[in-house]
Amino acid sequence: MNKIPYLFSLLFLMNCNSSLEKEKKYFSPGEKWMDNNGVHINAHGGGILFHEGLYYWYGEHKIEGEIGNTAQVGVHLYTSQNLYDWKDQGIVLKVNETDPESDIYKGSIIERPKVIFNKKTKKFVMWFHLEPINKVYKTAEGANVGYGAAKSGIAYSDSPFGPFEYLRSVRPNAGKWPINVQDFHKKKVSSEVKKIYGGGPEHLPVHVDSLNILGRDFKIGQMARDMTLFVDNDEKAYHIYSSEDNSTLHISMLSDDYLSHSGTYKRIFPSKFNEAPTMMKSSSGKYFIIASGCTSWSPNPARSATSNNIFGSWKELGNPCVSRDSLTTYYSQSTYILPINGIKDAFIFMADRWKPENPIEGTYVWLPIKIKNDKLIELEWKEKWDLSVFD
Ligand code: GAL
Numbered sequence: 001m002n003k004i005p006y007l008f009s010l011l012f013l014m015n016c017n018s019s020l021e022k023e024k025k026y027f028s029p030g031e032k033w034m035d036n037n038g039v040h041i042n043a044h045g046g047g048i049l050f051h052e053g054l055y056y057w058y059g060e061h062k063i064e065g066e067i068g069n070t071a072q073v074g075v076h077l078y079t080s081q082n083l084y085d086w087k088d089q090g091i092v093l094k095v096n097e098t099d100p101e102s103d104i105y106k107g108s109i110i111e112r113p114k115v116i117f118n119k120k121t122k123k124f125v126m127w128f129h130l131e132p133i134n135k136v137y138k139t140a141e142g143a144n145v146g147y148g149a150a151k152s153g154i155a156y157s158d159s160p161f162g163p164f165e166y167l168r169s170v171r172p173n174a175g176k177w178p179i180n181v182q183d184f185h186k187k188k189v190s191s192e193v194k195k196i197y198g199g200g201p202e203h204l205p206v207h208v209d210s211l212n213i214l215g216r217d218f219k220i221g222q223m224a225r226d227m228t229l230f231v232d233n234d235e236k237a238y239h240i241y242s243s244e245d246n247s248t249l250h251i252s253m254l255s256d257d258y259l260s261h262s263g264t265y266k267r268i269f270p271s272k273f274n275e276a277p278t279m280m281k282s283s284s285g286k287y288f289i290i291a292s293g294c295t296s297w298s299p300n301p302a303r304s305a306t307s308n309n310i311f312g313s314w315k316e317l318g319n320p321c322v323s324r325d326s327l328t329t330y331y332s333q334s335t336y337i338l339p340i341n342g343i344k345d346a347f348i349f350m351a352d353r354w355k356p357e358n359p360i361e362g363t364y365v366w367l368p369i370k371i372k373n374d375k376l377i378e379l380e381w382k383e384k385w386d387l388s389v390f391d
Helices: 003-023
Strands: 044-051 054-060 074-080 087-094 109-118 123-131 151-157 165-170 227-231 237-243 248-254 261-268 275-281 287-292 303-307 315-318 333-339 347-353 363-372 376-379
Touching: 044 347, 054 109, 074 109, 109 227, 123 227, 227 275, 237 275, 275 347, 287 333, 287 376, 303 376
Parallel strands: 044 109, 044 333, 275 333
Antiparallel strands: 044 054, 054 074, 074 087, 109 123, 123 151, 151 165, 227 237, 237 248, 248 261, 275 287, 287 303, 303 315, 333 347, 347 363, 363 376
């Protein structure tokens, strides 16, 4: 047998195989995910905007080492047409490196950025959890380690590619009571509740309503840490965040320009310590929330809830994860629910597998959301999957 043509066809086949390999499009939850430059995507705690044919993934840019848990660079953007291949578009909101008085000075904490488009003003509006640098919480290297400010940062841009201009930071809804305020909220707050409690239920062993943290923060505005944004069919937008020392979720309607709170908000699940909230709406109009418990960077079982109206009443549904490792949400924590353009009731659950000791190595867990009888949602583990699951 003539070995030369045989070798040629072997080489040809090998080449075909490697280009087939390149053509393979799938999600591998928890694995490293390379961008167009072959670099692991750096957009943690992120959210995705779909605008005019393109997906825009905004997230926290992390750097090596524990200092990377603070904002050393800013908010990173990647774009994609097909959700598998992502192009690095650089930093769209930069930390301030010249003015130590700036809220977003290098070393502050900028977490969970989300961007929405306002059809009236044509502005792209970014909200994020912000812990400005402050004297109390600064380390010797100038990094912020405290979460006591519990503020929301707002930035905007004329283009989804940025640059985003930082506008201000707020404590939501100062001087406003929620729709479901109770009489005791308006009573004088005891001095016992002056202090800010830590992050989780272990720091607040009593029911939050016996402390009235809402009342404590009435004048200065409510705390807001882990957060998401949600735009409804009528273009009203909502800021959903862990408030009252993480014990209670608030759903807060934004102003028409999306740049501030409207003053209309509701507390839900008091003392249930939901973090990392995400929201979606099915084509029949049912709202769903997926959130996590409150255990810092360590994973815990996710929770879900449903409602016919955005302000409730919300019904708890329990952990939507159904496969092995459901008790750790597959070693991840929710960050966003992405509706897929052009496919009815197709949603992707986006979560972070945090690596707090070297945050740049954190990976992403994306899974399809199964809606069951428009009542329940389920997250099944998949080693590898593609958008054909929604066919
Ligand atoms: C998590 C939260 C993260 C980050 C972390 C800090 O619970 O979801 O966004 O704030 O705590 O410990």
